[in-house]
Amino acid sequence: MEIFMLEDPIVRPGGAGRGSARASELVQRSAALLSSTALGTLTDRVVTDILAGVPFYRASQAPADLRETVHSCLCLGLAALQDLDRTDDFEHSARHLGARGADQGSPLEALLQAYRIGGGALWSGFVNLVIEQQPGDVFLLVDVAEKVWQLVDRITQVVADAYRQVQGELAVDRIHRNWRLLDSLLYGRPDQPALAVAGMALGLRSEDRFAVACVRRPTAYPEPEPLPTLKLGREGDGVSVLGHRRAGEEAMLLCMGNRDLDELPDASIAVPGGQVGLGPVVQGLGQIGTARALAELALATCRRPGEVSRLDRRLPTAFVLGRPDLASRIARSVLQPVLNRPRGEREVLLATLAAWLDCGGSPQRVGARLFCHRNTVLNRLRRIEHLTGRSTTRPRDVVELSLAVDAYQYGQHPPMADLPPHLPPRG
Known part of the structure; x- marks a missing residue:
C-alpha cells in the first residue's frame, strides 16, 4: 500500500507545481488565443445556453442586446486573465454591466445564472484549447481552473454589488415618482392623460371605486421625512391601501373594489390615539381629489382619541x-x-x-x-x-x-x- 502524506508537495511532470510560472503563462496564452480565434463561437454558445437554461430569458424576455452583453463579458474575462494586475479596469467594466442589467430590469438571479453559464463556457474553452494545442500541459489545468473560477467569482460579486446599488437607486426614484403621482391624485387636478399615467404606475384603473381616509396623529410630525413613504399593496380586510404623507398631512387611498364602507370595520383604519376621517366612495381616478376633500371634512368632526368619523354619519356637522x-x-x-x-x-x-x-x-x-x-x-x-x-x-x-x-x-x-x-x- 502506498501512503501519500498531504503535507508533501506533489511534483508534476516538468516540475510545475500549483501557481507555477508555466500555469500563468498557459492562462495568458490560452486567453489571448481564445480572444483572437474563438471568441465569436464562444459567444454564440453562451447565448444559446442562456436562452435554453435561464427561465427568465427562456420566456422571451431576453434583452435585445443579449449577444452584445455576452460578448462584452467574455472579452472582459479573457482580458482580465491576460493581465490579472489590472483589477481596476475589469471591476469598472463589471460594475457597468451590473448597472445595465438593473436598468434593463433583468432579475439578479437570472443575471448571475447567466454569468455562471458564461464562466462554465470559458472554462470549457480553456480545456478544449489546451487539449488541442498543448496536450502535454493538461495537468496545469488544475491551476488554470482555480484562476478562472476565482475571476468568475470576483466578476460575479462586482456585478451583483453594482446591480443592487442601482436597483436601490431605482427603487428610491420609483418611490418618489409614485409619491408625486399619488399626491397629484389626492391634492391636484390632473388632466386625463396624467390620470392615465398615474393609474398605470400605481396599478389603479380609471373605473375603480375609491375612498379616502385622512389621518390626524396624536402628535404632530416633525420636519417632513427626506424620503416620502408610499405603501403599495397592503391588504386590510380585502381593501388595498395606498398610504401618503406630506408635511402635517396623512391620507390613505382605499381601493374599494366591489366593497362598501359598511364592510370596512373602523378598527381596520383606526389610528391608536389619533383620529381618522373617512369620506364617501367615489368612482374614477378623477374623483379622488373630491374624496380627499370630503375626508378632511369628516376628520374635522372628530373629537375623541382613536375615533373614526364617516362623513355619511356626520353630514349635519360636516354641513356646518x-x-x-x-x-x-x-x-x-x-x-x-x-x-x-x-x-x-x-x-x-x-x-x-x-x-x-x-x-x-x-x-x-x-x-x-x-x-x-x-x-x-x-x-x-x-x-x-x-x-x-x-x-x-x-x-x-x-x-x-x-x-x-x-x-x-x-x-x-x-x-x-x-x-x-x-x-x-x-x-
Whole structure:
C-alpha cells in the first residue's frame, strides 16, 4: 500500500507545481488565443445556453442586446486573465454591466445564472484549447481552473454589488415618482392623460371605486421625512391601501373594489390615539381629489382619541363645518340668549340640550346621562325654549337647535372650553 502524506508537495511532470510560472503563462496564452480565434463561437454558445437554461430569458424576455452583453463579458474575462494586475479596469467594466442589467430590469438571479453559464463556457474553452494545442500541459489545468473560477467569482460579486446599488437607486426614484403621482391624485387636478399615467404606475384603473381616509396623529410630525413613504399593496380586510404623507398631512387611498364602507370595520383604519376621517366612495381616478376633500371634512368632526368619523354619519356637522362663517352666525343667532347667561347656567343648559339631541329626545335617557331626574331635564328644556324662542316639538326648530349646537361645539368657539367635562361630543 502506498501512503501519500498531504503535507508533501506533489511534483508534476516538468516540475510545475500549483501557481507555477508555466500555469500563468498557459492562462495568458490560452486567453489571448481564445480572444483572437474563438471568441465569436464562444459567444454564440453562451447565448444559446442562456436562452435554453435561464427561465427568465427562456420566456422571451431576453434583452435585445443579449449577444452584445455576452460578448462584452467574455472579452472582459479573457482580458482580465491576460493581465490579472489590472483589477481596476475589469471591476469598472463589471460594475457597468451590473448597472445595465438593473436598468434593463433583468432579475439578479437570472443575471448571475447567466454569468455562471458564461464562466462554465470559458472554462470549457480553456480545456478544449489546451487539449488541442498543448496536450502535454493538461495537468496545469488544475491551476488554470482555480484562476478562472476565482475571476468568475470576483466578476460575479462586482456585478451583483453594482446591480443592487442601482436597483436601490431605482427603487428610491420609483418611490418618489409614485409619491408625486399619488399626491397629484389626492391634492391636484390632473388632466386625463396624467390620470392615465398615474393609474398605470400605481396599478389603479380609471373605473375603480375609491375612498379616502385622512389621518390626524396624536402628535404632530416633525420636519417632513427626506424620503416620502408610499405603501403599495397592503391588504386590510380585502381593501388595498395606498398610504401618503406630506408635511402635517396623512391620507390613505382605499381601493374599494366591489366593497362598501359598511364592510370596512373602523378598527381596520383606526389610528391608536389619533383620529381618522373617512369620506364617501367615489368612482374614477378623477374623483379622488373630491374624496380627499370630503375626508378632511369628516376628520374635522372628530373629537375623541382613536375615533373614526364617516362623513355619511356626520353630514349635519360636516354641513356646518363646510361654512364656518355660517356656523358662527347660526350658533349666535339661535343660542346667543343662552350664551349670555351666567357660566354655570349656560353650561347646564347647553349640556342638557346636547344630551337631549344625542338621546333622541328621551328625557329619561338624558337624566341617566346627566345624573338628574327627567322632570329636571324637562324644566331645562322649557328654559331653553323660553330663551331661544324655539320649540323642542317643532321639527324646523329642532333642526336649528341641532345645527346651532354643532356649530358651537365644532365652529369658531373652542369646542369644550365652555362646556362641562362630562358632555360627550355629538355624533
